[in-house]
Amino acid sequence: MRSRKFLSVALGLTTLAAAAACSSTASSSQNVTVNWWTWDPNQAAAYEQCIPAFEKANPGITVKVSQYNVSDYFTKLTAGFVAGDAPDAFMDSVTYLQSYASQGQLLPLDSYIKQDNVNMNQYSIGTAAWKYTDGKQYALPMDWATAAIYYNEADLQAAGYTAQDVANLTWNADNGGTFERMVRHLTVDKNGVRGDQPGFDRNNVATYGISNLELASDALGQSNWGALLETAGINIQNKPNWPTQFNYANPELVKGVSRIRDLSNNGFSAQMNEFTTSESEQLGSGKAAMALDGTWSATSYSQLPGIKIGTAPMVAGPNGKRALITNSNGNNIWAGSKNPGETWKWVSYQESQACQTKAATFNGSFLPSIKASTDALAQQEQAKGVDFSVFADYVKNNELFPTPDYNNGAKITDTLVPMIQSYFTNKSGDSVWTTLQQQSKTLLAAQQ
């Protein structure tokens, strides 16, 4: 607060000096450049659409958007913190909230939010995820993403299913529910025998019922195996936020993951190491009849030539209700920014309805956190023939819950994911989940 006051006084003084002397230093302090970073080239291009309107409304502020691919992004960010040339504001994943906030690299936004009367209720999801343990709000939520079912319409029809059938699937750990039944029936071997018919050859499958569910890049399996567990009410984290343990040893969870592993062992879904390519290639090339994939893939599925892909909501739990773990990236301001006031102006403009709608409808690369913008995007895509109503319904029916914040995000991913992969590739048995639970407890406790 005090530093802001100081800054505004300083700014005022330099402006005065500029007016009086027209010196060269004045022009540099009048023209402020706000640097903003993202790892997503699509979002970089999308948010660039907001710059002209923003710069027009805020003369003297220039916005520069830079993009670095995700494998370099956080290294570069950390190096920037150390060297003091990190960007003024940047897109961030909740995985890094704890480490960055505890290191004092993030600027709390509460006073700005209060000063500008930002209506935090306009964000349908993500606000809570960006509150740190000190109770301060460190980011405005940018977007949200969760899982959905995509399916090959021709395969479905040939198997005698309707769009309604996929939309009403349920799953449970005891018998796999209607979801597993459909997956078996959709699977066809090289001789044309379906997965639930006698004589099915699991070693020579032509089309799998579902894309691989095991390949996860995070410890919660958010866009595949974990999504099934969570929607069936089997929670991995022991608390909604800042969990102290991942309940991997929960017998229900072990039962669930073993069902998922059996799907691939029995030839109903691809083995984890069978394809190096993502779900969209498995579905697009006809190797799988359905894919459990992220909401972010909807647009690209709609563009595939010569194949009709339908979109259905994620599988529901045994009680017919959905609980979808939802990742929400945030827009952080760096504590070391020399122009926090100007940066806030840009960040708050980015997360306003005007900019979110403009950016999201530019290339449909993300689902905006503001409900009205999501609706606008859904409308636009609907007109193009892409069904976004499924995603809009998630918000309407209150089926989303945020990814938990937890300590040591990066380290947990690096340690636990290989162990989880060893289970799904049949290199370790059920006991690995007990080890995983112990590991998670240690890693979640220590703030490093």
Next chain:
Amino acid sequence: MTSTVIHDEPAAPVTRRVSRVRSAESRFAIGRAVSWTYLVLFLAVTLFPFYWILRTALSNNYSLIRNPSSLLPVGLTLGAFERVLGLASPAQAIAQGGSGAEIDLGLYLRNSVIYASILTVGVVFCSLLAAYAFARLRWRGRNVLFSIFLGALMIPGIMTLLPNFVLIHDLGLTNTFAGLVLPGVLFSAFSIFFLRQFMLGLSSEIEDAALIDGLGPFMLLFRITVPMTSGPLITLTLLNFINAWNDYFWPLMIANDPSVRPLTVALGVFQQASRQTEPDFAGLMAAALVAALPMLALFMIFGRRVVNSIGFTGIK
């Protein structure tokens, strides 16, 4: 006695081999066929990745998803190259599965040329001076100092990354060409070692003659030693240029500003956005191809020099 044994032994098998080849032409043909097969296979394995780059660059991203393992370009299009060269509008790019991000190829190409040229000229010149001092001048502590220099060969680059980074930042040289080249331009243990090994083998008679004629050490270096070392110097220049051209991590750390960002870093816009989404494969491959073209041309013209470098030193 011993000497005759040594002399006799190698001679015998040679005669035997020659007679065997003459007597059995069919076996000769088989040997040739095997070696040709091996060569062709080896060539195929080497060239296939290049073909795959070309095939992907000429494909449409969405068609690639439909048929990821096709051997021919899927949905044949030059769209990816248009995107790379900045000829496609954002709307066109999005329609082909690109991001709509623009890339100013000319600018980044210029930056790469500037960066690689300054670095190469600097490294080669400094290494030449150092190698000359280590190989041709006599001074106390020369060998000890050289061992210390050699020790620098064993320090992995990642160890010096952070100190270099903090230093360049404190000097206020981030986002400048000076900051980009400074850590590498003055010292390269490999280049010094490479030149020194060659200079050690030069005969001292010409130098002595020049000394008698009254040349000082600098004139001696530039008038006598450099012309005699021109081969390895060209090789070294090429090697350094290729290395600098391919540099990724250091420019990534230093060059935030597009006005100094080299091509390798700039091509990141075609990379994977997040772990779940797919890269713009066609764009990435087209960009990689365009970035590699100057290097391919250099290699075609000077390929023998690069291969010679292995002969000069016995190390890669």
